[in-house]
Structure formats: structure tokens, C-alpha cells
Amino acid sequence: MNCIEKILASxxxxxxxxxxxxxxxxxDYVMSNDACTVLAIDVFKKELKAEKVFDxxxxxxxMDHYTPSSSIDAAKVHRKMREFAHEQGLRNLYDGAxxxxxxxIERHVQPGQVIIGADxxxxxxxxxxxxxxxxxxxxxxxxxQQGKIWMKVPHTLKIDVTGxxxxxxxxxxxxxxxxxxxxxxxxxxxxxxxxxxxxxxxxISGRTTLCNMAIETGAKFAYISPDKKTAEYLDRIGRAQxxxxxxxxxxxxxxxxxxxxxxTLTPQIARxxxxxxxxxxxxxxxxxxDELFLGACTNGSFDDLAVAAQILKNRTIAPSxxxxxxxxxxxxxxxxxxxxxxxxxxxxxxxxxxxxxxACFGGSGGILGPKEVxxxxxxxxxKGRVGSSESEIYLASPAVIAASxxxxxxxxxxxx
Amino acid sequence: MTSAKAITFGDNIDTDQIIAACxxxxxxxxxxxxxxxxxxxxxxxxxxAGDFIVGGKNFGCGSSREQAPAVLKxxxxxxxxxxxxxRIFYRNAVNLGIRLIxxxxxxxxxxxxxxxxxxxxxxxxxKKCEYPVHPFPPFIEDIIKRGGIIAxxxxxx
Ligand code: SF4
Numbered sequence: 001m002n003c004i005e006k007i008l009a010s011x012x013x014x015x016x017x018x019x020x021x022x023x024x025x026x027x028d029y030v031m032s033n034d035a036c037t038v039l040a041i042d043v044f045k046k047e048l049k050a051e052k053v054f055d056x057x058x059x060x061x062x063m064d065h066y067t068p069s070s071s072i073d074a075a076k077v078h079r080k081m082r083e084f085a086h087e088q089g090l091r092n093l094y095d096g097a098x099x100x101x102x103x104x105i106e107r108h109v110q111p112g113q114v115i116i117g118a119d120x121x122x123x124x125x126x127x128x129x130x131x132x133x134x135x136x137x138x139x140x141x142x143x144x145q146q147g148k149i150w151m152k153v154p155h156t157l158k159i160d161v162t163g164x165x166x167x168x169x170x171x172x173x174x175x176x177x178x179x180x181x182x183x184x185x186x187x188x189x190x191x192x193x194x195x196x197x198x199x200x201x202x203x204i205s206g207r208t209t210l211c212n213m214a215i216e217t218g219a220k221f222a223y224i225s226p227d228k229k230t231a232e233y234l235d236r237i238g239r240a241q242x243x244x245x246x247x248x249x250x251x252x253x254x255x256x257x258x259x260x261x262x263x264t265l266t267p268q269i270a271r272x273x274x275x276x277x278x279x280x281x282x283x284x285x286x287x288x289x290d291e292l293f294l295g296a297c298t299n300g301s302f303d304d305l306a307v308a309a310q311i312l313k314n315r316t317i318a319p320s321x322x323x324x325x326x327x328x329x330x331x332x333x334x335x336x337x338x339x340x341x342x343x344x345x346x347x348x349x350x351x352x353x354x355x356x357x358x359a360c361f362g363g364s365g366g367i368l369g370p371k372e373v374x375x376x377x378x379x380x381x382x383k384g385r386v387g388s389s390e391s392e393i394y395l396a397s398p399a400v401i402a403a404s405x406x407x408x409x410x411x412x413x414x415x416x
Numbered sequence: 417m418t419s420a421k422a423i424t425f426g427d428n429i430d431t432d433q434i435i436a437a438c439x440x441x442x443x444x445x446x447x448x449x450x451x452x453x454x455x456x457x458x459x460x461x462x463x464x465a466g467d468f469i470v471g472g473k474n475f476g477c478g479s480s481r482e483q484a485p486a487v488l489k490x491x492x493x494x495x496x497x498x499x500x501x502x503r504i505f506y507r508n509a510v511n512l513g514i515r516l517i518x519x520x521x522x523x524x525x526x527x528x529x530x531x532x533x534x535x536x537x538x539x540x541x542x543k544k545c546e547y548p549v550h551p552f553p554p555f556i557e558d559i560i561k562r563g564g565i566i567a568x569x570x571x572x573x
Contacts, residue, residue, distance in 0.1 A: 022555060035440050039482060047566045066441060073441035120480040120504055136482030136508035138565060184428050185474035189503055218474065218502055274428060362438045382432040382478060389455045 002156050002252025004191045004223050007131050011114045019155040019253070028130075029108055030143045031117030033062040033100045035363070036136070038077050040118060041084050043141035053088050054147035060092040060108055061085060062100035065357045070364040098329030098355040101125070101297040105208060106329055110234075110241050111226040116143055120215045121297055121379065127207035128233075129226035131191075134215065154191040154220045155255040157182075161198040163263030168413040170307070171206035172299055172377065172397035174198070175213045176268035177260065180278030188218030190255065198262045199224060204233040205301035212298045213379050216275040237331075267400050267412060272381050272392035281400065287410040289394070290372040292323040292401045295353075296360035299377035300328025302335050304398040309341035311402035311416060312348040318408030323350035323401075324366045326358035350405070362386050368393075375404050419532040419541050420494055422525050423463050424470045425456065430478035431505065435487050437479075448483055449490040458527055465492025468533075470525045472498065476505025485509040495533055497522050510556055513564030518550040 001009060005017050012023040032040055044050050053059055061081055066074035078095070085093040094103055100117070101124040109115065111129035116122065118140040125132035135149070143149045159178060192214045199207065207224050214222035234240045267281040294300070294308050305327060317323050325345045327333040333355055336342050345352050359366025360378040368374055368391035376386075381393035396404075399413035406416060425433075439451045453459035469488060475498035476484060485508045488496065495515035499522045509516050519538050525531065530541040538547040552560070559568045 022553075035437070035479075036481060036483075039445075039486070043566070048569075065437075071441060073443065076443065077441050118480055118482075120478065122480075134480035134504055136480055136485075136504060136511060138482060138511040139507065142565065142569070184477055185500060185502065188474070188500065218477065220503055362436065363441075380430075380432075380478065382430045384436055384455065385432050 002193065002254060003225055004131060004156055004193060004221060005153060005253060007112055007114060008153055017153045019153050019255070021153045022150060023153060024148050024150050025114050026148050027058065027116060027143055028113035029058050029060055029104070029115040030140055031060050031062070031100060031104055031115060031119070031122060032140055033064055033119055034067065034074070034077050034081060035065045036118040036140070037061055038080050039137035040140045040144070041080060043138050044144055048141055048145055050145040053144045056089045057091065058147070059088070059090050059144060060104065061090060061094070062103065063095040064099050065361060065363040067096045067356050067364070068354065096354060096356060098332070099297045099300065099357055101212065102300065102328035102332070105204070106237060106331060111230060116140065116149055121212050123214045123219065123222045124208050124212040124297060126211035126214070126222035126224055127204055128230055129224060131221050131223060133220050152189070154189055156191045156193050156253065157187055158193045158195060158254040158257040159260065160257055161194065161196040161260045161262060163198055163261040165198060165201060165262055166265065168399050169262065169265050169267060170397045170399065171202055171209040173265055173268040174260065174262055175210050176270055176278045176395065177265060179213060179216045179270070179276050180268070181258070182217040184216060184274065184276040185218045187214070190219050191221040191223060192217065192219045193254070194222065194224050200227060200229070203303055204229060205303045208301065209298055216379060267397060267414070269400065269410065270381055270395040272394060273383055275380060275395065281410065281412050284394070284410045285412060288373065289321060289375045289404060289409065291359070291366065291368060291374045292321060292405045293359040293366060293374060293376040293378065294398055294401050295324065295326030295328065295358050296376070296378035297328060298379040299398050300326060300332065302332045304377065305332065305336045305341045306339070308398045308402035309344045311399060311413060312350070312405065313344050315348055315406055317349040317405040320408040321405060323405045324353055324359050325350045326353040327355050329355050348405070359386055375401055375410060377401055419530045420466045420468055422468045422470045422527065422529045422531050423458050424525060424527045425472070427472035428474045428477055429471050431476060431481050431484040432478055434476070434484040435481065440481060440483055445483065445486045445490050449487040452487040452491055462528070463491065466494050468495050468497055468531050469493050470497045470522055472523055473500050475501050476509070477502035480504045482508040482512070485512050485514055489514055497525065497538065499523060510559050511565040513560055513562070513567070515560060518552070519547050520550070521547040
């Protein structure tokens, strides 16, 4: 068994599991947010006719997609969530504290856990060595009632990343490259296991960027073995736990291995409409943009804000563009204030928003009009995701966003 | 099963195309279903309850929103045919008891072709041919046949 299969076996009460086995796993957390909780509440009450959740401590709910409530309908959604949380005695209900995935990582996830969430980017928690995956509202309602869910044990694709990180190249560039190579369905049903010296060199936030976008290849889980950095991170945020990390021996059960050398990687961009339509930045240099977005569960971390602030320090954004900066959580927001980043962004002419999904998704501010072009650090560029179906979304790293904000066109961060 | 027409789409149809994010706060699936495939005239102008949706590869990729298969169910989709399905969409559709048909030849089906699904065969009446269909594991078939995961759970309990 590989490390992923071992975690699944332990949660299924089995000695061993193999790929394609259908197992029932005990869940450590069930996460949901304001895009899908109401539907789950309906299923829970009306269809399952359930009364009590299995364990109120294990449900975590977030208002992040439409918060502060961006419409009357959104306000009604939030009210239903509050009522349900109150009635079920849930303590973990967050409103406006940040994006669900960032807050799960900061406040709840531990290595070795199995978690489901009613959001496809739940796979992000692999950055701390947890197995987490997105499911729909019916599965979440069943999990609320039963504390467990069936799943198929995935085959594991090993992504071995070697080499030293070049200047201005980040986890986002690596992940865009991986998505481009594997394609949007290349890892459907599989688990992505990231390993190698270039992964070890990444901070937890860089690892989260990678795991976050695993779903963009169709993957079920992403996983990075917990190591010293994981322990240090948990320690730093006051959540050190006793978990033993074994240094991963590559004797596991992998379906295949992809080798990538980051030392030759350049900044990458995904072109509008498809996350797997990825190219080197050279191809697109000079493309005019209207809006820039720094944030989302992919790239709204302190490290991401630091990269952008360094580029924008003592500079101003082009008068032709608007830039939105949205820290992924309130803790990141506070740290960014203390580090002076927020002042840098404001002085550069960017708008700083309260933590949440923001312009990643057409649920609140930053909505695009017809023919407008967005350059975003988010994870998806589907047609119409952030407003008009005639708008276009390019995806890139925080460094590319900051450099391009200065010029108003797609710009290589190595050249500013 | 009687025949019905095919409403066709390309590869990588994501859940935002089926139901855009901005509509997810509407109070009911019925309200949301009015916006199903809102930017695709072949759907908004020609789909009738009982028709087949036909996609290419990776149908339903993107978000985990169960609202995507739910609005298709609400509109009365007979079955969704695709060369392959994205994982979460597949699971959500099965949970809702929607008939999914995984068929390598989905790309050969043209808009408005008359289709019939019978005994695990997809019959293209317009083109006078049959397509083999990829069978699902018995566990999944059983959920679909019972009309969804909730009925399946109630039955097993
Ligand atoms: S930031 Fe974007 S991708 Fe992340 S949870 Fe919010 S809407 Fe989804």
C-alpha cells in the first residue's frame, strides 16, 4: 500500500485496501459552504428525514462565496445556514473569516485525516497530508447523518518534482504546467501524490496551491507527505499535534510516475475557457487586461501577498486597470497589515477586499462585463465564471498579476 | 423506452455552463433550472423534457455543485450520454438517480438525432446504428435503478 491507501485503510477499519476497492470511510470533518449547504440541509431534512447530525464538532460551515451577503437571496441562504447551525449546536460556523479551504487548513485539518467537503477544491488539504475530496450536497447530507461515506480507492499517480526553483517561478506555474500536461481529465478518479526535492522546498501555502488545483486534472485526492515543514507550520499556528511522519519510501503502489524538473520552468498562463490550455508567458506578453485579481483559495496566502507586494512596492497600477486583492483569511489579512503589504496595495491603487471568494467566482464583487479581460490567481477560467459569458479569464501566479497590473498588459515578472 | 432527440455539446462541459455560480443562491432547484445551459441555444431553444443530453469527454467537470445534475433532472432529462464523466458530477448524478450512459461513440451523435436506450445499448434511430455502452459496476447500477442514493440507502437499511 502507498501512503494514501494506508490512510484510507485506517479509516475503513481494514488491514489493507487496493485501488478500485469500494470502501466505507469514517470522516474526520465534513465541510460545506454557502454555495451548497442549503441544498444539503434540504436533503438532510426532507429526504433523509434526519434530525441530528452525527457529531456537531465535525461539521464545519463557511459563508465565503457570497459574503458579505451580495444579494437578498444570498442573505436568505446565510440565514438558513445560521438557523441550521444553531439548531444542531454547531460551533464551527464562519462568516466572513475567509475562504473555506484556507480556514480548514489554518484551524482544523491534521495530517492523516479523511475529510469530505461540498466543494471541489476540498482536495487542497493534501498540503497538510490529509485526504480530502469534494462531493455534492446529497453525499454531504448523508455524511452529516452517518459520519461516513462510501468511496472507491483511487489509483495513485506520482508526480516527482526535482530541481531548484528559478527566479519568479512558483507553485502556481508548476501546477499550471502539470494541468496542461495531464489535461483536465487526465487524472480523473486518481490521487496525485506530489514528491521530490522541489516539493520539499515549498512552504505549506505553495503546497496548498498545488493540491488545490488537483481537481483541475479531474483528481480525487492530492497528497503531500507530512514532513518537518508540516510540523513547523502546525507549530507556528499553535496547532502542533503529535503525528508521526515517516519519510516516505517510494516503494508504494503507484500507477505511473510523471517527472518534472522545475529548474527550466518559466511563468505559465492558462488561456481563457480551459484550465488545461496552458502556455509560457512569452506567447501572451502584451495582451491587454481590464481587471486583475490576487486571491482565491489557490493564491490568497501570506506568501502570495508578499510576492505581489514586493513587486508593487512604491509603484502604481496602470490607470487602465482595476486590481482586487483579497486575502484568503482574516489571519492572513492581519499579518499582511502588520507586514505593510496592505498599505503597499492601497498606495499602488489596488482595492483590498474582505477575505472570501471575491472575484474568483461571480458571487460577489469584481464581476466582469462583456469583452472584459481578467487576469487572475484563481484556479478556474471557465466561460462566464466571473460575470459575462463574453468575458475572458487568464490564470497565472501572483507575480504575473502584480507585474501585469503595473503595465496593464500581461507582463513577465522577471522583466519588471 | 421510447425515442427522443439528442441535444449535443462538446468536450469538457463544466458545471458553470450547466448552471452558473450566480444562480446558486436562488431558493429552489426549480428556480435555478430556468438558467440551465443558459448560453447554449440548442438547449434553451430546443430541449424538451425526455430528451437526451450528449456530451464529449469529461462532462460535468469543475465544481462539486450538485445543482448541476439537479437542474437537468428538474428539466426532465432522460439520460446523459458522454464519452466520459468528471468524477464529482458522475457521483452526484448517480446519487440523484439520473441515468448516465458512458459511450465511447458519443461524439458520433449529431444534434437532434433520435436516440433510444435499451438493454444497455444506445440506439441511434436517425443514423440507424447501435453504440456499445460502458457498463457501470453493479453497485452504481443499483443506485441508478432505485432512483438515487437515498432510495438505495432506505432499501438497504
Ligand atoms: S476561492 Fe474560488 S475556488 Fe476557492 S472556494 Fe472560493 S469560489 Fe471556490
